[in-house]
Amino acid sequence: MQTLLQFIRSQPVGGVLSKADWGNNDFLGVAARVYKPHSVICRQDDDDDRIFIVKSGWALLYRGLPSGERQIIDTPLGGDIVGFRSVDGPRFASLASITELAVYETSRKELVEAVLSEGRLGNKIACSLARLNAILAEHLVNVGRRNAMCRTAHFLLELDERLSKAGLSTHGRYECPLTQHELADILGLTTVHVNRTLRELRKADLVSFRAGHVEVINRKKLVNTAGFDGEYLK
Amino acid sequence: MQTLLQFIRSQPVGGVLSKADWGNNDFLGVAARVYKPHSVICRQDDDDDRIFIVKSGWALLYRGLPSGERQIIDTPLGGDIVGFRSVDGPRFASLASITELAVYETSRKELVEAVLSEGRLGNKIACSLARLNAILAEHLVNVGRRNAMCRTAHFLLELDERLSKAGLSTHGRYECPLTQHELADILGLTTVHVNRTLRELRKADLVSFRAGHVEVINRKKLVNTAGFDGEYLK
DNA sequence: CGATATGTTGAATACGGTCAAAAAGTGTGG
DNA sequence: CCACACTTTTTGACCGTATTCAACATATCG
Structure with missing residues (x-):
């Protein structure tokens, strides 16, 4: 704490x-x-x-x-x-x-x-x-220049990194109380499209977000598709 | 200076x-x-x-x-x-x-x-x-939640406000050395679409951006379509 | 249990992107 | 001053991602 x-x-x-x-x-x-x-x-x-x-x-x-x-x-x-x-x-x-x-x-x-x-x-x-x-x-980069898939992946990785520092995420698993509607307002998308994007991320075995629980499945591939580099969070 | x-x-x-x-x-x-x-x-x-x-x-x-x-x-x-x-x-x-x-x-x-x-x-x-x-x-609001028209209008108004403080814009007229390509990379659009959006803004008599020169034509209407409130620039 | 929020899916649509080509502007050197 | 190269702007036709609209399913909560 x-x-x-x-x-x-x-x-x-x-x-x-x-x-x-x-x-x-x-x-x-x-x-x-x-x-x-x-x-x-x-x-x-x-x-x-x-x-x-x-x-x-x-x-x-x-x-x-x-x-x-x-x-x-x-x-x-x-x-x-x-x-x-x-x-x-x-x-x-x-x-x-x-x-x-x-x-x-x-x-x-x-x-x-x-x-x-x-x-x-x-x-x-x-x-x-x-x-x-x-x-x-x-x-801004996320919303301006990445498509829905990368954008969502990137944000979920950001959360993982930020929560890890507080001990609230371990091994790519964390609790996330955001609704898909809220996620949409973060990512500059619609609720419907966030839903579809999350489904695709799950189907592609990259990351799963269900019932308030996020689980990074294949971090390497996820980091790659997101173009994620956590340096900015230091 | x-x-x-x-x-x-x-x-x-x-x-x-x-x-x-x-x-x-x-x-x-x-x-x-x-x-x-x-x-x-x-x-x-x-x-x-x-x-x-x-x-x-x-x-x-x-x-x-x-x-x-x-x-x-x-x-x-x-x-x-x-x-x-x-x-x-x-x-x-x-x-x-x-x-x-x-x-x-x-x-x-x-x-x-x-x-x-x-x-x-x-x-x-x-x-x-x-x-x-x-x-x-x-x-972020601009890129995430405003369409090309509003977004472009908003940014041109932001520049007007910022430059005014430095005495570099008067009566909604200022020099802007940005290319349409750069504008696109600011607004999260493509060059082609920026070009079309600028044409529409001109045709609607809101604001004109030609040859490095910006001119606010109808500020009231422009502020309205952009949803602009310069408070954040203080 | 019923009410409300959240999540899921499908079909049609639109906004902005992609591709391609030409026109206009800018700068450089002969 | 013109020829050439390059950048920037403009336009057209077509395409695709994400939106819109609508309906239904599933949680959640008093």
């Missing part, structure tokens, strides 16, 4: 902060909160300045369009920062829990103050945002 | 750094460099740790795929940071100039050191990365 302290001490800052520096849970007005499954934690266009660091559980960060469609930007997992913006103003994405979700909450104001007075935290935040950048860039 | 000092002093840090704090051009081992048009400045998979801050000119940040296709991640413009990663290791994107490109170059090592010792810089970097995040997220 990742705590805020662990987050701050984790790579690449690598434990330069002592426990005494920060305390454990009560550092910079941070509140630990737990949300029920399928709660909306913050809404696009809201004007609060809360910032979240995911402790455990699954969440969705998404943008809704006037047409009613939505694009899921990311599925933040343990240790990920959500909601840090360059300036104050209305949020441009919503955050919702899928499973029960534990988060640390602080405010932009407080976090910026802490960053200003403690360079190590600033560095940690910057690195964390840089990683998120890399993930978003890869999602 | 945006200088590094201006970048650091710009919103949202807003001039909290005095000129004396940083000097002008010689702060943290920064070298100002100028690249010729169509130079490759750094390559995907290279293992150097250079970081760039764009001073002036147009650049492309892109990822190549095994198939030979590529997805352009962003078109960094004045003040944007390029190449900051969470850890050392091979780059996952290439950077190339389109026009003559002036950049400040430093290294990850030096920048991190500076961030650690000076919170205001850390905050500035974090905010800059947060803004880049928002741009990438919007690109």
Whole structure:
């Protein structure tokens, strides 16, 4: 289980902060909160300045369009920062829990103050945002230049890699609470086509996703068809 | 013309750094460099740790795929940071100039050191990365959930907004050195389809892009069809 | 058990891709 | 200034992946 302290001490800052520096849970007005499954934690266009660091559980960060469609930007997992913006103003994405979700909450104001007075935290935040950048860039490549098969394969491998680090995936097997509809909104596809693509991936003995359980069957072939290189997740 | 000092002093840090704090051009081992048009400045998979801050000119940040296709991640413009990663290791994107490109170059090592010792810089970097995040997220929405028309319209409006801030666009008119092929790699389309889409946008009297010159014809209608809201660019 | 969300399948359609060729623009050197 | 090569833009015909629409099956949950 990742705590805020662990987050701050984790790579690449690598434990330069002592426990005494920060305390454990009560550092910079941070509140630990737990949300029920399928709660909306913050809404696009809201004007609060809360910032979240995911402790455990699954969440969705998404943008809704006037047409009613939505694009899921990311599925933040343990240790990920959500909601840090360059300036104050209305949020441009919503955050919702899928499973029960534990988060640390602080405010932009407080976090910026802490960053200003403690360079190590600033560095940690910057690195964390840089990683998120890399993930978003890869999602962009996925949606922009890979077909449904590769795209889906790639995302399932990304999840495997991200969950492995939290000990939530072993030997290519992990629990994934996403529905096919949510998967579609992540991959820029329709629900129907996601369904067909998953069937093909199963038939081709590459990866199986059924009843919330993902199982990588032939990693070599899967990595190859996805064109996956996990370097960007470091 | 945006200088590094201006970048650091710009919103949202807003001039909290005095000129004396940083000097002008010689702060943290920064070298100002100028690249010729169509130079490759750094390559995907290279293992150097250079970081760039764009001073002036147009650049492309892109990822190549095994198939030979590529997805352009962003078109960094004045003040944007390029190449900051969470850890050392091979780059996952290439950077190339389109026009003559002036950049400040430093290294990850030096920048991190500076961030650690000076919170205001850390905050500035974090905010800059947060803004880049928002741009990438919007690109993802664009490619994932908008059709060719909206997508193209949206991107041309984004450029208008970004260039306006640098004084490079007035009254919806700006010079854009991108080829239709490059535009295609940004939008996740083919060159042929970009060509047809631009023709339609022109015929619909929304926006015209010819011979490197963009002209917003009917902003209201254009904003509407694109579903554009520039909030994310702040 | 009935209601609602999720998953599955088929048939028809459309948006954007592929292939191919020509036209227009740009730059270079003789 | 023109000839030549090359890049960029434009257009047409055809094709394919993913969407749309519709119906039904299967979980899930109060």
